[in-house]
Every structure is written in structure tokens, then in C-alpha cells.
Amino acid sequence: MATEIKAPVFPESVADGTIATWHKQPGEAVSRDEVICDIETDKVVLEVVAPADGTIAQIIKNEGDTVLSNEVIAQFEEGAASGAAQTQAVQSEEKVEQAAAKTEAGAAPVVERAQPVADQAPAVRKALTETGINAADVQGTGRGGRITKEDVANHQAKPAAAPLTAAVGERIEKRVPMTRLRKRVAERLLAATQETAMLTTFNEVNMKPIMEMRKQYKDAFEKRHGARLGFMSFFVKAATEALKRYPAVNASIDGDDIVYHGYYDIGVAVSSDRGLVVPVLRDTDRMNYAEVESGIGAYAAKAREGKLAIEDMTGGTFTITNGGTFGSLLSTPILNTPQTAILGMHKIQERPMAVNGQVEILPMMYLALSYDHRLIDGKEAVGFLVTIKELLEEPAKLILDL
Template sequence: MATEIKAPVFPESVADGTIATWHKKVGEAVSRDEVICDIETDKVVLEVVAPADGQLVSIIKDEGETVLSDEVIAQFQEGAVSGANETQAVQSDSKVEQAAAKTEAGAAPVVERAQPVSDQAPAVRKALTESGISASDVQGTGRGGRITKEDVVNHQSKPAAQPLSVAVGERIEKRVPMTRLRKRVAERLLAATQETAMLTTFNEVNMKPIMEMRAQYKDAFEKRHGARLGFMSFFVKAATEALKRYPAVNASIDGDDIVYHGFYDIGVAVSSDRGLVVPVLRDTDRMNYAEVENGIRDYAVKARDGKLGIEDMTGGTFTITNGGTFGSLLSTPILNTPQTAILGMHKIQERPMAVNGQVEILPMMYLALSYDHRLIDGKEAVGFLVTIKELLEEPAKLILDL
């Protein structure tokens, strides 16, 4: 008897989702807890797994269709799969044996040609379409020469042997639909620029003290805590202390009310293949440096693997974004509403600086604080940024809570 496969129950903040990828076809063998479908919402990608060993009997919601919370998307049959799959396995094994026999006889090994894109799994078709790669260019490692999603990713990561050959005068375009996540990010960024009185103030920080401390203690820190000592933990802890001194920067606007938060949940902007996401470190005032570093690392891995949950990204009272990762020297970050401020880190650049009447070459970083001028005055914004600068330039004050 067939059972229903339903979409997950979405949180209140998520109205609906879109079927992004079916990883299994009708009639294909499925193992218990194996991912059979991805549903993309405007915040995260949710995975639907098989309830038991068996096969899909029918797919009710195709890729690209909108689904509601707890809506039926497929029919599932529990039990062993026989017939077509077994025949395919026998045929595949036979081909392998034939190839091995020819190799032993001195003939060149048989290399299976990748099957046409129309014959590939939905996830592979989607990956090929979005990347603009032809199925004939990818070496399939799956059964019967089939292309896997990993084959497409590996092909993309290979350096191009030579520039793309294009006929003279030919102008190439590729049109792909925006993902729901990308559209949602675009909507939020546009709303932030249109609905807030956003202003940015800048300062610079001498990173030499932090860099020297990090170089001196990073090995001992990793040995003791099992985490690498980076720069982000210093910035998170410095921002937390500055938020304590300037509560308006940690506040938000709700209609005609100002909400002052008595806790410190700092979001760390992370770039992923699906777009910009901002997972939140909770209660950073109670976290030590190792907990901050481990938290950021775990979020980065989850973002890379598409495993971030809605609970990882909800809330947040302040955000830090690091454009320096990509080489940015200066930028004006956009508010992550309803928050009223965001701190932008940038590339560490050696520059000649005047120190006690002498010119020294120092590793400097520009800091940018974008804030909502409706709530935060210039005096508070500048004071907040100067506090972060002072704490980073004298890390002993940060560690000793001075």
C-alpha cells in the first residue's frame, strides 16, 4: 500500500516553498532516510527523506512547482524493489566484465559515453542547466556512464584548458531563473535601502596587536580548544562589548516602537552557492573565543553543504560581514533589517602610518558601520566604531574586560 510523502511543516515566517530537485525517479530504489527531494524556501533549502526502504510510486509535485506546508508531494511504496533496477544492474555488471576481458586481452578499455542530458537524474539536469555545461563534456562516473551531481561540480572546478571558442561577432547569453533564496535576499536588500535612513561611517584599525597575539598563541589555542584562532572571534567579542555600551546599536524598530534587546545575538554573513545567508551566534556575551570560532566554522560547513536550518538564521540583533575575504578594501554594507546596524570588515592592507612622529608600515583594516539614522545618532555610531577600534588595538582590554 502506497503512503504519502508530504512537504515539511514550514515555520510561521515561511509561507510556501518550491520543489528544487527530485533526487529519485519513479520506480528507482530508495533507502531509508535517503534524501529524495529538496524544497527551496525564501530562507533555506529543506530536505525530504524516504520513510523506509522502497520506491517512489508517483511524483505529484514536479520541479519548479510551489508547495504549501505539509502538502502531499509524492506517493511512496515500502518494500524491496525488483524488476527494472535488477535488470539494469545485471546489464551494467555485464558491461564491466566485457570491458575487463578486453583489457586483459590487450585491447583498450571500454569507456562509456555519458548519456544525453534528458536521461540524467533531475538533480544532474538542474546542475547542468545552471552551469551551462553540456552533458557530453562531463565524464560520468555513475552506473552505465551516468553523470552524477558530483561529476558536474568536479568538472566546474577544473581549470579551462583553453579559452571558449566563439565565432567572430557571436554574442552569447544565458538566462536562468532566480532561486527563491536569491529573490528573497534581493527583496530584503532593496527594502533596507528604501525603508531606512541608512548612513555609513568609517574608521580604521591597526591589526598588528591582534596579528601578533594570534601568531604567538594560535598553536596552543588549537591544541587546547580544537579550534583555529582567527580574527572573527576578536571582532565578535569586541562588537559584543561595544553593543553593551551603546544599546541603541543593538536595538530594532517595530512600527512606532523601539525594541531594546537585553541579549547579544550576532549574525555572521556567509556566502554560499545559493546566495548570502546570515546564521546567528546566540548570546555572544556568554561565549568564549573557542566557542565563537567553532560556531562560525560549523555554520560555514553547513552553509557550504546546504544544511542551514531556519532556526540557525532567525533572530539576530546585530550583523558582521567580512568583505575582506574576497579582497574588498572598502565597502558600505547594507542593513539586515529589522536590525539597525551592521559592521563591515575588510582586507588587511599594509600602509605607511604616522606613529609618534615616525612613519611605520602597519597592517591596517578599514571598518564600516552602516546604521539606521532614524534610531542611531551620529555620535553613538562613531562612538560604537571607535570602541571596537580601541578594543582591537589593545586586545588586553578586551580580554580583561577593561
């Protein structure tokens, strides 16, 4: 029985999406709830799954096509695989058996050669075109020696052998379209720089007290709570306390109005293969350190798998970004509008510091607070950042709520 496969119902903030990848092609057997298609929106990638066991009868929306909420993208045939798919599977099995028989007889195993690019699925043809890879150079692992997108990605990841001869003055270019997520991030960052009076103030924090506390209790913490004790939980809790003391930093501008939020939803910037995403920890004033660490860990895993949902990234009253993960020593983070401030963490670097008239080598981190000067005055911004510094350098005050 033929049924329609439709795009998911998009949230109000998402107008449309783009077919990113068809994981299955017409005639291929699929199982119930198996992912058959990815739809990329401005914020997340949505997965479309098979409604039952069966095959895709027809693809209506191809890769790269724009789709609307609940629009039909394919026709699905419930039941066993189509005759073409079954025949292909039988032929593939026969080839494997023949290769095995020849190997047992002492003959060299039969190696399937990749099919010409014209015979490949649309997703594979697109990948080969964008990467400039010759289909004949890729070892296909699909049915009948067909190339899959994974085969193209694996081939591209291999270190390229240096050519024996290179054309003098050869200059290679590759042009690929921006993903919807990357375009949306670019638009938001550009808008933040053009539509806000953004200013950045800096300070530095001695990380030695937190590092010593973490070293002493990290094993017991993980054993008790099942979560790794990192530095982010200290920064989230310190930022939450500082936001309580400086409400303007937790506010936003809506037209000519200032919206003061009576709750603390802190976004944590996460880098994924598809771009920068900012999942939000809700009500951080009510969370303990273990809950913060578990929440961040869960979001990081979902970001790597491309499974962050719209609701995971909706809202947020303040953002923390950690460029130190990649080795950044100092930077000026860009506001995540309509929020009015963002805290930038950086690499921990040992430096000689003057302490009580003596020079000590201490693990220091530069902190950066970018803020919208239309709402936040310099005095408030500096006071907010100094509060975070003091709480981190004396974590007992943070834990004891002093």
C-alpha cells in the same frame, strides 16, 4: 507498501518552497534516511529523506514546482528495489563484467556513451539545458552510462578548450532563473535601502596588537580548545562590549516603537554557493573566545553543506560582515533589517602611519558601520565604532573587561 512522501512542515516565516533537486528517480533503490530531494525556501534548503529502504514509486511534484508545508510530493514503495531497477542494475553489472573480460583478453575496454538528453532524468535535462552543454560531450557515470547532475557540474568545471575557429562577433548569453534564496536576499537588501535612513561612518584599526597576540597563543589555543583562533572572536567580543555601552545600536524599530534588546545575538554573514546567509551567535556576552570560534566554524561548515536551519538564522540584534575575506579594502555594508546597525570588516593592509611623530608600517584595517539614522545619532554611531577600535588596539582591556 506504498506510503506518501511529504514536504517538511515549514516554519511560520516560510510560506512555501520550490523543489530544487530530485536525487533519486522512480525505480531507483534508496536506503532509509538517504536524501532523495532538496526543497529550497526563501531562507534555507531543506532535505527530504527516505522513510525506509525501498524505491520511489511516483514523483508528484517535479523540479521547479512550488510546494506547501506538509504537501505530498511523491509516492514511496517500501521494500526491495523495483523489478525495473533490479534489471537495470543486473544489466549494468553484466556490461562491467564484459568490459573487464575484454580488457583481460587484450581488447580495448568498453566505454559507455552518455544517453541522449531525452533519456535523462528531469534534473539532468534541466542542468543540461541551463548550462547549454551537449549530452554527447558528457561522460556519464550513472547506471547504463546515464548522466548525473554531478557529471554535468564536473564537465562544466573543466577548463574549456579554445575552439579552433570562432565566429566573428559572436555574443553569447545565458539566462537562468534566480534561486528563491537569491530573490529573497535581493528583496531584503532593496527594502533596507528604501525603508531606512541608512548612513555609514568609517574608522581604521591597527591590527598589530591582535596579530601578535594571535601569533603567540594560536597553537596553545587550538590545542586547549580544539578551535582555530581567528580574528572574528575579537571582533564579536569587542562588538558585544560596545553594544552594552550603546544600547541603541542593539535595538530595532517596530512600527512606531523602539525595541531595546537586553541580550546580544550577533549574526555573522557567511557567503555560500546559494547566496548570503547570516547565522546568529546567541548570547555572545556569555560566550568565551573558544565558543565564538567554534560556533562560527560550525556555521561555516553547515553553510558550505547547505544544512543551515531556519532557527540558525532567526533573530539577531546586530550583524558583522567580513568583506576582507575576498580582498575588499573598503565598502558600505547594507543593513540587515530590522536591525539598526551592521559592522563591516575589511582586508588587513600594511600602510605607513604616523605614530608619535614617526612613520611606521602597520597592518591597518578599515572599519565601516552602517546604521539607521532614524534611531541612531551620528554621535552614538561614531562613539560605538571608536569603542571597537580602542578595544581591538588594546585587547588587554577587552579581555580584562576594562
